[in-house]
Amino acid sequence: MAQTVFAPWEEADQKPLIQFKNVTKRFGDFVAIDNLTQDIYAQEFFALLGPSGCGKTTMMRMLAGFETPTEGQILIAGHDMKGVPPNKRAVNMMFQSYALFPHLTVAENIAFGLKREGKPKPEIEDRVDEMLRLTRLEKFGKRKPHQISGGQRQRVALARSLAKAPKLLLLDEPLGALDKKLRQETQFELMDIQEKTGTTFVIVTHDQEEAMTVASRVAVMDEGQIIQVATPADIYERPNSVYVADFIGDVNIINGHATRAGDGYDIAYAEGTGKLHAKTTTDLGNEGKCALAIRPEKVSITAQKPAKVTNAVKGKIIDIAYLGNLSTYHVELKGGQMVKAQTANTRRLERRSFTWEDDVWLSWTDTAAIVLEG
Amino acid sequence: MRRFTWFNATSLTLGFVFLYLPMVILVIYSFNASKLVTVWAGFSTKWYGTLFQNEAFLDAAWVTVKVAVVSSTFAAVLGTMAAYVLVRGGRFMGRTLFSGMIYAPLVMPEVITGLSLLLLFIGIGFDRGMMTIILAHTTFSMCYVSVVVSSRLVSFDRSLEEAALDLGCSAFEAFRLVTLPIIAPAVISGWLLAFTLSLDDLVIASFTSGPSATTLPIKIYSAVRLGVSPEINALSTIMISIVTVGVISASLISKRAAVKQKRDEMAAERTAD
Ligand SMILES: Nc1ncnc2c1ncn2[C@@H]1O[C@H](COP(=O)(O)OP(=O)(O)OP(=O)(O)O)[C@@H](O)[C@H]1O
Ligand SMILES: [Mg+2]
Numbered sequence: 001m002a003q004t005v006f007a008p009w010e011e012a013d014q015k016p017l018i019q020f021k022n023v024t025k026r027f028g029d030f031v032a033i034d035n036l037t038q039d040i041y042a043q044e045f046f047a048l049l050g051p052s053g054c055g056k057t058t059m060m061r062m063l064a065g066f067e068t069p070t071e072g073q074i075l076i077a078g079h080d081m082k083g084v085p086p087n088k089r090a091v092n093m094m095f096q097s098y099a100l101f102p103h104l105t106v107a108e109n110i111a112f113g114l115k116r117e118g119k120p121k122p123e124i125e126d127r128v129d130e131m132l133r134l135t136r137l138e139k140f141g142k143r144k145p146h147q148i149s150g151g152q153r154q155r156v157a158l159a160r161s162l163a164k165a166p167k168l169l170l171l172d173e174p175l176g177a178l179d180k181k182l183r184q185e186t187q188f189e190l191m192d193i194q195e196k197t198g199t200t201f202v203i204v205t206h207d208q209e210e211a212m213t214v215a216s217r218v219a220v221m222d223e224g225q226i227i228q229v230a231t232p233a234d235i236y237e238r239p240n241s242v243y244v245a246d247f248i249g250d251v252n253i254i255n256g257h258a259t260r261a262g263d264g265y266d267i268a269y270a271e272g273t274g275k276l277h278a279k280t281t282t283d284l285g286n287e288g289k290c291a292l293a294i295r296p297e298k299v300s301i302t303a304q305k306p307a308k309v310t311n312a313v314k315g316k317i318i319d320i321a322y323l324g325n326l327s328t329y330h331v332e333l334k335g336g337q338m339v340k341a342q343t344a345n346t347r348r349l350e351r352r353s354f355t356w357e358d359d360v361w362l363s364w365t366d367t368a369a370i371v372l373e374g
Numbered sequence: 375m376r377r378f379t380w381f382n383a384t385s386l387t388l389g390f391v392f393l394y395l396p397m398v399i400l401v402i403y404s405f406n407a408s409k410l411v412t413v414w415a416g417f418s419t420k421w422y423g424t425l426f427q428n429e430a431f432l433d434a435a436w437v438t439v440k441v442a443v444v445s446s447t448f449a450a451v452l453g454t455m456a457a458y459v460l461v462r463g464g465r466f467m468g469r470t471l472f473s474g475m476i477y478a479p480l481v482m483p484e485v486i487t488g489l490s491l492l493l494l495f496i497g498i499g500f501d502r503g504m505m506t507i508i509l510a511h512t513t514f515s516m517c518y519v520s521v522v523v524s525s526r527l528v529s530f531d532r533s534l535e536e537a538a539l540d541l542g543c544s545a546f547e548a549f550r551l552v553t554l555p556i557i558a559p560a561v562i563s564g565w566l567l568a569f570t571l572s573l574d575d576l577v578i579a580s581f582t583s584g585p586s587a588t589t590l591p592i593k594i595y596s597a598v599r600l601g602v603s604p605e606i607n608a609l610s611t612i613m614i615s616i617v618t619v620g621v622i623s624a625s626l627i628s629k630r631a632a633v634k635q636k637r638d639e640m641a642a643e644r645t646a647d
Binding site: 097 | 551
C-alpha cells in the first residue's frame, strides 16, 4: 500500500475528471438514468455495480458519446461533452458485446484504433505485439474473431480498447467470460496498467469480488440511481441502506423496532424475546422502525451462552452449508427469524462441533451490527 | 430422412422438363445445319460463324454489356445509400413515405416506368441513346439493390459501427472501413441482380433507347418478328452458357468460402486453450 491513501474525492481542491450533473436519460417514457449526479476523479478505478437493467451500460454509453442525456450535463476534464462525437472524445470503451470487427484478424482489430491515429507502422506493430502478449493471445493474432473462443474474444476486445492507452477507459463487464484464474490475473494486469499509465477506469461488473479487488470506489446502482458510493471496505462495512447491504455480500437482516438507549439503540425484533443492542451514529429519532444488518462472519456460534457479549440469542441449526474453507450455519431463532453464522473450518469435517437440530447460541458485539432505516 | 417415392420422382421430372425442355430444344437447334428452324438437317456450327460476322448483333451485345455494367454500378451505389438511410436514419420526417417510394418501382408495371421515363426524357430534351437506357436501368434496379442491402443491414450489429467511432473513425470512415466490408456480399449480390435485370430488360429499354443505341434483347425481339433464324438460336445458346458458367462459378466460390471457414473454425477449436 502507498504511504498516502488515494482518496481524491475527500480533497476539496481536487478537480473531478468526470462530472455527471443532474443527468436524466429517458428512452421514450422509460427512465433509464434518473437525475444522477456523480464525480469521478482522475486515476480512479470506479466500479459500477447493480442488477441487470439498472442503467450501467447507459451511463457508459453517455460517457463514450453514443447516447445524449435527455436532461443534465456531462463534463469530462471540465468540458461539457454535449455535441462532442465519440471519435472526438479521449475515451475508449470496451463493449459488453465485444463488437469485434468480423472481417479483420485479431491483430488488425487491435491495430484498428492505432491506424486511425496515423502512427508509423513499426510502432503499431510493436504495440499490437505488446497487447497480444498482455492478453496472452500471441498465438491467435492471425485468426479471425469467429475462429477463437468466447474468452479469447473478450480478451481481444480488452486489448483493442487498451491499445490506444486512452486517458479514460470504460470497461463494460470486461472479464465475465474468463475463468477464475485468468480473471484474477487480468485484474492484476489492469491494476498494473492503471498504476503505470495513470488511466482512469470506469468498470461495470457483476462480480462483487472483482469490484472489491480492483476498485478505488464502488457505486451501487438501482433503477437508474446511484444508491451509495464508497470505498470497497466502506460499502461492505457501512452500507447506507438495506438494499446496499443485501446487494454486497451475504447479510442477515433483522427487522424490528428501535428505541434510543445510550450511544445506540435497543431493538425489539420478536414477541417474547430479549432486545438486541447496537451502537450507531445513525439517527432514527427516539424510536422507530429499523433494520439491523449483520454479516454472517461477525456472528459467533457457541454451544453455551457466552459470558461477556452484548447480544446473545438462542436458536436451532436448520441447515449447514459446507463451502470448503468456510461453513455457514442457518439458525432459526425463537419467533422464526433466520440468522446465518459463518465460521472458518479450521478443524477437519468429522470433528466439527455442531450438527443439524443442535441448540446453539449466536452472539455478536454491539458494533457488529449496522442500524439502518427499515 | 428423405425417401424416394414415385410422387417425388414424378414431380421432380415434370418440373425440370417444364423448366428446361424449351432451352434444350433451342440449344439443339442452334447446331442445325438447315436454315429452316423446325427441320433437322444434321449437325453444324456454321450459325455461330455467321453470328460473329453480324455487326449489328455484335454492336447491340456490346451496348448491352456497357449499359448493364454502368447501370448496375450506379444502382449498387445509390441503392446501398438509400438502404443505409432507411435502416440507420432513425425516425426522420417522412421516413415511411420515403421507404414506400423507394419500393414502389418494384411493383410498378414496367410499361408505366418506361413510358414515364420516355416522357421525362422528351420533356427535358434529352437525346435518347445509351445514356438514357443507363439512367432508366439505374432507376428501376436500384430498388432491388436497396431491398437486398437493407435486409443485410437490419441484421448488422450496430455496435460495430460504434466501436469504429470509438476508436477514432469519422462516420464516413466507419462506414468505409467497417460497415461496407461486412455488407459487401449483399452489395455484390445486389449488383449481380441489377446486372441481370439490365441484361434481359426489353420493355424499359425499348421505351428509352434511341436510333443510336440498341440493346441485344431489342435486337433479338425485332429479329424474331421477321422469323426465328438459327443465328438467334446460336446467340441464345451463347447467352445461356455464359449465365450457366457464371452461376456455377459463383456457387462454387461461396461453397469454397464456407468450407474454408469451417476448416478454420475446426482448427481454432483444436488449438484453443
Ligand atoms: N436504446 C434503448 N431503448 C430503450 N430502452 C433502452 C435502450 N437502451 C437501454 N434501455 C433500457 O434502459 C435500461 C438500462 O439499460 P442498461 O443497458 O444500461 O442496463 P445495464 O445496467 O447495463 O444491464 P446489464 O447488467 O444487463 O448489462 C434497461 O431497462 C433497458 O431496457
Ligand atoms: Mg449492460
